Amino acid sequence: MAGKRRIRPISPRLRIEILTKEDIMKIHEASLEVMRDVGVRFPSRKALEILGDAGAVVDPSTMVAKLPPDLVTKALASAPPSYTLAARNPEDNIILDGTSCWLSTDGCGIETYDLETGAKRLSTKKDIQDSARLADYLDDIAFYWGPMVSAQDIPAEVRPLHELQAAFLGTSKHVQPETIITEKMAEYCVELAAIIVGGKENLQSRPVFSVMQCSADPLGEDAGSIEASLVAAKYGIPTGFMPMPMSCGTAPATLAGNLVVTTVDSLAPIVLLQIAYPGCPVFFAAAPTVIDLHTGGYTGGSPEDYLLGGAFNQICDFYNIPLSMGAMATGAKLPDWQAGVDNSLSTLMPVLTCTDMLTGAGMLNGSKILSFPEIIMDCEIFSIVRKVAEGIRVDSETLAVDVIKKVGVGGNFLAEKHTRKFLREIWRPTVFDRTPYSVWEESGGKGALDKAVEMARSILAKHQPLPIDPVTMKEMDRVVRAAERELLGR
Amino acid sequence: MDRGDLLTAMKQCVLDGDVEEAARLAELSLRQGVPPIDSVEKGYVQGINEVGRLFEAGDLFLPELVASADAMKAALEVLKPWMEKAETGRKVIGRIVIGTVKGDIHDIGKSIVASILVANGFDVLDLGVDVSPAAFVEKASEFGADLVGLSALLTTTMPVQREVIKALREAGLRDRVKVLVGGAPVTGRWASEIGADGYAEDAIRAVSVVRGVLGLP
Numbered sequence: 129m130a131g132k133r134r135i136r137p138i139s140p141r142l143r144i145e146i147l148t149k150e151d152i153m154k155i156h157e158a159s160l161e162v163m164r165d166v167g168v169r170f171p172s173r174k175a176l177e178i179l180g181d182a183g184a185v186v187d188p189s190t191m192v193a194k195l196p197p198d199l200v201t202k203a204l205a206s207a208p209p210s211y212t213l214a215a216r217n218p219e220d221n222i223i224l225d226g227t228s229c230w231l232s233t234d235g236c237g238i239e240t241y242d243l244e245t246g247a248k249r250l251s252t253k254k255d256i257q258d259s260a261r262l263a264d265y266l267d268d269i270a271f272y273w274g275p276m277v278s279a280q281d282i283p284a285e286v287r288p289l290h291e292l293q294a295a296f297l298g299t300s301k302h303v304q305p306e307t308i309i310t311e312k313m314a315e316y317c318v319e320l321a322a323i324i325v326g327g328k329e330n331l332q333s334r335p336v337f338s339v340m341q342c343s344a345d346p347l348g349e350d351a352g353s354i355e356a357s358l359v360a361a362k363y364g365i366p367t368g369f370m371p372m373p374m375s376c377g378t379a380p381a382t383l384a385g386n387l388v389v390t391t392v393d394s395l396a397p398i399v400l401l402q403i404a405y406p407g408c409p410v411f412f413a414a415a416p417t418v419i420d421l422h423t424g425g426y427t428g429g430s431p432e433d434y435l436l437g438g439a440f441n442q443i444c445d446f447y448n449i450p451l452s453m454g455a456m457a458t459g460a461k462l463p464d465w466q467a468g469v470d471n472s473l474s475t476l477m478p479v480l481t482c483t484d485m486l487t488g489a490g491m492l493n494g495s496k497i498l499s500f501p502e503i504i505m506d507c508e509i510f511s512i513v514r515k516v517a518e519g520i521r522v523d524s525e526t527l528a529v530d531v532i533k534k535v536g537v538g539g540n541f542l543a544e545k546h547t548r549k550f551l552r553e554i555w556r557p558t559v560f561d562r563t564p565y566s567v568w569e570e571s572g573g574k575g576a577l578d579k580a581v582e583m584a585r586s587i588l589a590k591h592q593p594l595p596i597d598p599v600t601m602k603e604m605d606r607v608v609r610a611a612e613r614e615l616l617g618r
Numbered sequence: 619m620d621r622g623d624l625l626t627a628m629k630q631c632v633l634d635g636d637v638e639e640a641a642r643l644a645e646l647s648l649r650q651g652v653p654p655i656d657s658v659e660k661g662y663v664q665g666i667n668e669v670g671r672l673f674e675a676g677d678l679f680l681p682e683l684v685a686s687a688d689a690m691k692a693a694l695e696v697l698k699p700w701m702e703k704a705e706t707g708r709k710v711i712g713r714i715v716i717g718t719v720k721g722d723i724h725d726i727g728k729s730i731v732a733s734i735l736v737a738n739g740f741d742v743l744d745l746g747v748d749v750s751p752a753a754f755v756e757k758a759s760e761f762g763a764d765l766v767g768l769s770a771l772l773t774t775t776m777p778v779q780r781e782v783i784k785a786l787r788e789a790g791l792r793d794r795v796k797v798l799v800g801g802a803p804v805t806g807r808w809a810s811e812i813g814a815d816g817y818a819e820d821a822i823r824a825v826s827v828v829r830g831v832l833g834l835p
Contacts, residue, residue, distance in 0.1 A: 381681075424727070
């Protein structure tokens with residue numbers, strides 16, 4: 129692998145606009161109004177102190193900070209529009225500069241469809257390392273987000289640290305955990321990553337992990353997440369907050385209203401981080417959706433999601449800060465028709481508005497069940513969307529008038545030099561089934577899913593990521609042991 | 619407004635999910651000397667029953683059901699202090715304490731379950747989020763709970779559900795208080811592993827599970 133640029137983003141030429149400039153301004157102004165008049169709950173004394181000192185109106189009893197528009201605007205101005213997410217292998221670094229969409233894995237699941245038996249079971253630390261290895265192999269996956277599932281065979285107190293370690297072991301690509309939700313755990317994770325880059329002071333120039341946090345919609349943040357994010361920001365580790373407002377539940381029923389809540393909940397913590405550490409790398413994140421009208425549950429895929437996904441990216445472009453958009457979060461229980469429809473459309477829309485990070489591939493049942501073949505099939509969707517988003521280039525060479533004249537009436541283009549030059553631009557499937565019927569029948573009716581299962585098995589049987597040297601490994605283990613001593617008392 | 623119109627209006631305000639109107643009509647009924655039990659049984663409950671029917675038929679949706687439950691609750695809050703002991707024989711089919719466990723701030727799922735239970739005639743005390751095992755025990759005892767509902771949305775807070783069950787046992791309450799668990803990462807297997815009496819994957823299912831656990835028809 130070394131020496132070859134192996135991660136493939138999408139650099140879309142095709143663009144759509146879901147919102148007009150006037151729409152974006154209206155949502156921006158509504159968000160400022162809500163932050164000024166209602167405020168956002170930051171249940172952390174540390175955060176409230178920072179905000180209060182900067183001019184926010186803080187109510188210590190409710191822990192709500194009202195953010196004046198000037199404060200918000202000024203804070204956002206110091207956020208960098210572009211930066212690098214570094215990787216353990218520098219060849220896997222990715223640059224968030226608004227020109228490319230980078231796909232990650234999905235994450236935060238609790239169960240796994242076992243790759244050998246197919247049975248659903250509780251997720252383990254090994255699932256993290258295995259899914260990271262698969263992600264490491266696949267060109268379409270730019271970084272490992274999550275972890276994909278919770279390491280439920282590890283005590284809860286030290287679980288996030290084990291998860292980060294397993295991810296680092298499984299892939300040399302960038303890692304973006306979403307489970308570091310206490311100040312203490314953030315310090316340990318910084319220590320773990322510092323070993324890889326040769327010291328904490330190097331994390332700023334080489335952040336081998338970034339941090340995503342959840343917002344507590346509507347108009348709130350979680351105490352531990354806020355304090356963990358302040359630790360990350362201190363070391364220059366990119367940080368973002370992901371609201372998932374659900375229309376009718378934690379957001380208004382209307383999509384415009386949902387976008388206001390999404391904007392406030394993603395933006396308010398960025399304001400805090402910019403006040404605390406001006407210029408620290410931050411990103412927007414979001415997975416806005418609607419409730420299931422009958423059960424009130426999370427849906428993981430609906431036409432509203434596709435619209436919200438594209439629209440929120442336009443809003444983030446207005447603020448000129450990178451965005452991570454939730455996509456491919458299908459509610460389907462199996463890698464089936466529903467999963468294909470959901471994940472195609474939820475990928476297409478944010479890609480056509482050029483979101484920076486797409487999160488991500490490989491989960492079912494509304495991001496609750498890890499499926500190894502689904503990772504591969506979602507990559508196939510990403511590659512289809514890539515081809516579509518690249519659009520059609522029209523120039524003298526692609527118009528091909530010379531070769532049309534040469535072949536003339538009734539000929540064919542098979543052996544033409546022009547064909548050989550451009551045929552590799554035509555999309556080719558990895559798991560899509562295009563076999564002749566008889567071949568398909570003789571194979572026992574195997575389709576895309578069977579092919580993906582075989583591929584996943586074969587990759588995991590062979591592929592090893594760039595190894596971590598034994599000295600570094602030992603140092604990483606030492607940090608994990610220290611955390612266990614402190615947090616588990618053993 | 620004559621009594622018949624008033625009762626019809628009570629039914630309607632529950633159907634409309636109109637909280638203010640529900641409370642206003644309850645106050646009006648007290649001034650007009652309508653026995654509170656009549657207002658409840660012949661007015662508001664008629665509305666909530668109709669809402670239940672329409673929801674089952676797919677003509678109403680969860681947000682509407684929750685609004686109706688809120689209207690019902692608002693009316694009961696006005697009427698309760700005026701109801702004689704004998705009258706509180708209003709069909710309270712079960713007393714339930716519900717909350718999200720310590721360390722977890724996820725609110726909406728638990729709140730939906732609470733509303734749906736209210737709409738189905740249960741008396742529900744919602745303790746909110748980040749509730750300690752000790753608080754569950756104390757409130758379950760005070761409220762005379764038949765059942766405690768424990769919500770957890772994180773794999774890291776699920777173990778607290780087990781702690782609450784243990785705390786109920788240690789306080790000597792476990793024999794008369796059933797336990798229901800819920801939340802995205804919770805499964806039926808987890809429920810039996812920690813010795814809970816029931817588990818439901820969503821709010822609507824929770825009602826039938828609660829009925830089953832409490833031995834109600």
